[in-house]
Amino acid sequence: xxxxxxxxxxxxxxxxxxxxxxxxxxxxxxxxxxxxxxxxxxxxxxxxxxxxxxxxxxxxxxxxxxxxxxxxxxxxxxxxxxxxxxxxxxxxxxxxxxxxxxxxxxxxxxxxxxxxxxxxxxxxxxxxxxxxxxxxxxxxxxxxxxxxxxxxxxxxxxxxxxxxxxxxxxxxxxxxxxx
Ligand SMILES: Cc1cc2nc3c(=O)[nH]c(=O)nc-3n(C[C@H](O)[C@H](O)[C@H](O)COP(=O)(O)O)c2cc1C
Numbered sequence: 446x447x448x449x450x451x452x453x454x455x456x457x458x459x460x461x462x463x464x465x466x467x468x469x470x471x472x473x474x475x476x477x478x479x480x481x482x483x484x485x486x487x488x489x490x491x492x493x494x495x496x497x498x499x500x501x502x503x504x505x506x507x508x509x510x511x512x513x514x515x516x517x518x519x520x521x522x523x524x525x526x527x528x529x530x531x532x533x534x535x536x537x538x539x540x541x542x543x544x545x546x547x548x549x550x551x552x553x554x555x556x557x558x559x560x561x562x563x564x565x566x567x568x569x570x571x572x573x574x575x576x577x578x579x580x581x582x583x584x585x586x587x588x589x590x591x592x593x594x595x596x597x598x599x600x601x602x603x604x605x606x607x608x609x610x611x612x613x614x615x616x617x618x619x620x621x622x623x624x
Contacts, residue, residue: 449548452601456553457512459593463494464517468550472592475546476520479539487528488536488587491521491578501577502589505570510557510589517593519557521574523584533560536587543590553595559586 464472469492476490493499494517502521503514513519522540524532540556547554564573574586614621 449545453545453548454553454599454601455555456593456595456597456599457515457555457591458596459515459517459553459591460596462517462594464552464592464594468552469518471550472520472543472546476522476539476543479535479542481535481538482529482531485529486535487524487526487532488539489523489525489584490539491523491580492518493521493578494518498577502574505557505559505564505573505577505589506562507564510570512555513557513589513591515593516591518591520590520592521578522587522590523580524587525583526585527583532585533587540588540590543592547590547592551594552592553597554590554592557589557591559588 473490473492476488479488481487493502499516499519500514502519503511505513520543522536522543524536526532529535544554544556559570559574562570564570571586574580574589575582575584580586609622610620612621613619
C-alpha cells in the first residue's frame with residue numbers, strides 16, 4: 446500500500462487503450478466495498494465509456510473538466526441525499542477507493558469536482574451532469590472519476606515536500622515531528 450501511495454499522482458492524459466471488462470469489474474467491486482456511515486451505502490455509480498457522452502461530460506465545468514473527454518471511462522459518483530446526512534463523506538470515500546484501485550491496476554485517474562461547481566453562469570455542474578445522464582432530482586453528483594491508461598507520468602511527491610508540520614501530538618500546539 447505505501448508503495449502505491451508513494452507513486453500516486455492524478456493523471457489527466459490517457460492513451461486511447463480501452464479498459465477490459467475484467468478490469469472494470471475489479472474497479473466496480475472496489476468501490477462497492479467502500480465503508481460508509483451506518484453501512485447505508487447511499488452512493489450509486491454510472492459508468493460512462495461512450496465517447497460522445499464523455500465529450501459532453503467534459504463540459505460540466507468551465508475549467509478542470511476537459512480531461513474527461515480523453516478518458517477511457519468515467520465513473521460518475523452520485524448519492525441519494527435523502528438516505529444519509531453524510532453522503533458527501535461516503536461518496537468521497539468510494540471515489541478515492543476507486544482511484545486507488547485504478548492505480549493498483551496500472552491505470553491512471555483524476556477526480557473532477559462536481560458538487561458546488563458551475564457549468565455555466567446559470568447551470569450548476571450537478572444539474573448539467575444529472576441532465577446528461579437522466580439522474581433523478583433526489584440525487585447529487587459528488588465527482589466524475591476519469592480513468593484510463595496513463596499517457597503521462599508526473600513525478601511522485603517527494604518525502605521532503607510532505608507537510609509533517611501539520612501533524613501534532615496530543616494537543617494542537619505540540620508538533621509530532623521536530624527538527
Ligand atoms: C476533492 C477534489 C477535487 C478535485 N477536482 C479536480 C478537478 O475538478 N479537475 C482536476 O483536473 N483535478 C481535480 N482534482 C485533482 C487535484 O487537483 C489533485 O489531487 C491535486 O492537485 C494534487 O495532485 P496529485 O493528485 O497528483 O497528488 C481534485 C482532487 C480532489 C481531491
